[in-house]
Amino acid sequence: GENVEQHPSTLSVQEGDSAVIKCTYSDSASNYFPWYKQELGKRPQLIIDIRSNVGEKKDQRIAVTLNKTAKHFSLHITETQPEDSAVYFCAASTGPGGGADGLTFGKGTHLIIQP
Amino acid sequence: EAGVVQSPRYKIIEKKQPVAFWCNPISGHNTLYWYLQNLGQGPELLIRYENEEAVDDSQLPKDRFSAERLKGVDSTLKIQPAELGDSAVYLCASSFIAGAAYNEQFFGPGTRLTVL
Numbered sequence: 001g002e003n004v005e006q007h008p009s010t011l012s013v014q015e016g017d018s019a020v021i022k023c024t025y026s027d028s029a030s031n032y033f034p035w036y037k038q039e040l041g042k043r044p045q046l047i048i049d050i051r052s053n054v055g056e057k058k059d060q061r062i063a064v065t066l067n068k069t070a071k072h073f074s075l076h077i078t079e080t081q082p083e084d085s086a087v088y089f090c091a092a093s094t095g096p097g098g099g100a101d102g103l104t105f106g107k108g109t110h111l112i113i114q115p
Numbered sequence: 116e117a118g119v120v121q122s123p124r125y126k127i128i129e130k131k132q133p134v135a136f137w138c139n140p141i142s143g144h145n146t147l148y149w150y151l152q153n154l155g156q157g158p159e160l161l162i163r164y165e166n167e168e169a170v171d172d173s174q175l176p177k178d179r180f181s182a183e184r185l186k187g188v189d190s191t192l193k194i195q196p197a198e199l200g201d202s203a204v205y206l207c208a209s210s211f212i213a214g215a216a217y218n219e220q221f222f223g224p225g226t227r228l229t230v231l
Contacts, residue, residue, distance in 0.1 A: 034220075044222045046219045046220075046221075089157045102163050102171060103148075104160070105157030107156055108155070
């Protein structure tokens, strides 16, 4: 089955700086890669996702890049703000349209924004 | 629109007791997922339903866990008997899948289970 590795487990950055979280996956059939943000005691919420036919996607301060050859994808957050502090999970999935199958998650990155 | 609803939000039981969790997905979503999230870890898939059919239950410990989605809408996950290691958050998610169309998975707030 799929295995998703996520690094780092904890990331502390100064407010206004950029943060990068990296993930690798093992199943070359995976074709959908979402990123979820989870605040303490809350539900995971999708912040951005990318499908395997795209190399990069951007939404305001958040961007995701995908390298299918190397089987890794990354989350980039620019101009970090205090409200970005949370745990971020990457995930991978297969399925005809992407996302139909269950998601395999990484272990999460605790992002801390220092004021 | 209303999100995914789960109940109860918290449950404390003694080991060997049974427990059940309920999930009502977003209206119109045909696919429902149950995940288990241990403290400090990412969610792990337990079972996936397409309408009433369990299409992937390979990760469900069938000796003590069972699930149903009788009318293709809401779903129940049961543990009998519960063990200390079952303490975790049980998350339900739903999505609308039609052929190759993409739709994200929306998560519920989860049920936090504590087994004493």
